Amino acid sequence: MKYLAKAFVIFSFIFIASCGDKKDVEPSLSEDLGYDxxxxxxxxxxxxxxAILAVDTVSQTYTFDATKFQKEPVNGExxxxxxxxxxxxSSVQKSGDKYIIQTADAALTDVIxxxxIAWEITPEWENVGSIRMGGRKVAGPEGITANGIEFSISSGGIDHQVRIEPTLTDGKISSCNFKMQMVKKVGGSATVAFTAEGTAKLPVQKTKIVIKDGKLETFNANNEGISSEITLSLAAAGGKSGEHSLKMPGVALSIPIRFIPTPSGPIPMPIPMSIDIGIQFVSQLTIPDIQSSATAESKLSLTADAGFEYKGTTVExxxxxxxEEITDGTFDSAANLGQPIDVQFGIAFPRVGLNIAGQEVAYVHTGFTTGSSLYWGPLxxxxxxxxxxxxxxxxxxLGQTIAEEKKVFAESQKVAKSENCQ
Incomplete structure (x- = not known):
């Protein structure tokens, strides 16, 4: 059975209100946007x-209300x-008025x-639908308000604190202030503290997907206006000797694309898609003993546009x-004679990813790292x-087996050394 979906928008105010009065996008729209x-x-x-009654995310088994189907599904559909x-x-079991269906990932070219499908969307913080940490959902809409997002989680012996406060310009959320801190404690006292604090602006996300005869013909995804100003700081004191890499699971704030804005009005998006605003952390510590310590603080800022375009057999x-600016860096470290120190900390934020049906298609992020070290011979x-x-x-x-790839679009670094460094 063929389904032909061409979206013409005639929405009542009652229907729009029932969807939570979303303000997903800015109104500057071109004529070719939509879902056709x-x-x-x-x-x-x-x-x-x-129709979805239950989901086992481990086995990817879905339990459906059978009355919502015109016929029993078969393998491959x-x-x-x-x-x-x-x-x-993958397989179907009938149990009363339920279908228990073993499933597998589907490609968009299986469906269309x-x-x-084309959109131009500026995601807004107030429309965050869920927060995930290390792939696990830790908060839903009930934990998020237009006043901001704040939560604390302990994982792997580290306390994580995240606070994001939207900034309004002419009644719209144009950017956010944020503070993210990771603290590791030993015996009740903090031995390592990493803090990232600053302002970030989410980009305009422009995407176009064209499928012909069940094959991907066009995929363009561009992010315009990524912007971050950030202060990074670290303080580490020896609590346990040796090298350590603190496990800091990634955090993602998911903003669902429920409608595509067009000049004629919003069109529903049947394909489950979201723009995920990610926060990722990296760290590496070499702390030889309890007398060792290291500190660093630096200010950085960056603006950029970045994107991808699929062309037949390649992606450009x-x-x-x-x-791009790096300013106001201060660093210090101390250790017993002959003992080396190396402490590194970094954050990628905002990490803007496009997610289709639970699979990330493309991402762009701004990343910032700082580090402080001490070595001997000479000091x-x-x-x-x-x-x-x-x-x-x-x-x-998207139905393509092109190997996934990552690319560094731009990179800058500044280093400060003491007089004795060779």
Missing amino acids: VEYSDETILIDDAS VILVAGEAMRKV KNGT TSAKIGK CKSGYVKLLVEGGYALKV
């Missing part, structure tokens, strides 16, 4: 989220629950035979770097700060 597709014969489209799930059927990348103290723009892609969900 012909579904494949293997697609089962269900326009009712209540794809179930598309509008805005919620896109899964390929011909069509174009593009980037335009605006302002040398040094510190460094580095900033970069990096992106990556994996097109499996």
Whole structure:
């Protein structure tokens, strides 16, 4: 059975209000935006989220309300629950009025035979639908307000604190102030503290996907106006000798794309998609003994545009770097004679990723790192700060097996050394 979906927008105020009065986008829109597709014969489209009764995320087994289906699904078909799930059927078990279905990942080209999906969206903090940490959902909409996001989590012996406060300009959220801190304690006292604090602006996210005869023809994804100003600081004191890499799971704030804004009004997005705003941390410590210590603080800022374009058998990348500044670095370290120290800390934020049906297609992030070290022969103290723009892609969900790849678009570094350094 073929489904032809061409979105014409006639929404009542009651329907819009029932969707939470979302303000997902800015109104500067071109005429070719929208969702205009012909579904494949293997697609089962269900326009009712209540059809999903339960999900086992480990085995990817979905329990569906059988009354929502016109017929029993068979292996190889794809179930598309509008805005919620896109899964390929592996096996089906009928139990009363339920289907218990073992599923696998589905590609967009399994679902869409011909069509174009195009949007231009500026994600807003107030529309965050969930927070994940290390791939695990730790908060939903009930934990997020328009006043900001704040939460604390302990993982792997480290206390994580995240605070994001939206900044309003002419009644719209144009940027955010943030503070993120990771603290490791031994015996109740902090031995390592990493802090990132500053301001970030989310980019305009522009994407176009064209599928013809079940094959990907066009994929463009661009992020315009990525901007961050950040102060990084670290303080580490020896609590346990040796080298350590603190495990700091990535944090992602997911903003669902429920509608595509067009000049005619918002069009529903049946394919489950989201823009994920990620926060990733890296660290490496060499602390020889309890008398060792290291500190560093630096200020960095960066603006950039970056994106990807699929061209037949390859993906081309593009980037335009605006302002990049590294200022006000201070570093220090201390240790017993002959004992080396090396402490490094970095953060990638904002990490803007496009997610389709639970699979990340492309991402771009601004990254910042700082470090402080001490070495002997002769005594040398040094510190460094580095900033970069990096992106990556994996097109499996778009039906392409091109190997995923990442690329550093731009990178800058400054190093400060004491007089004795060789």
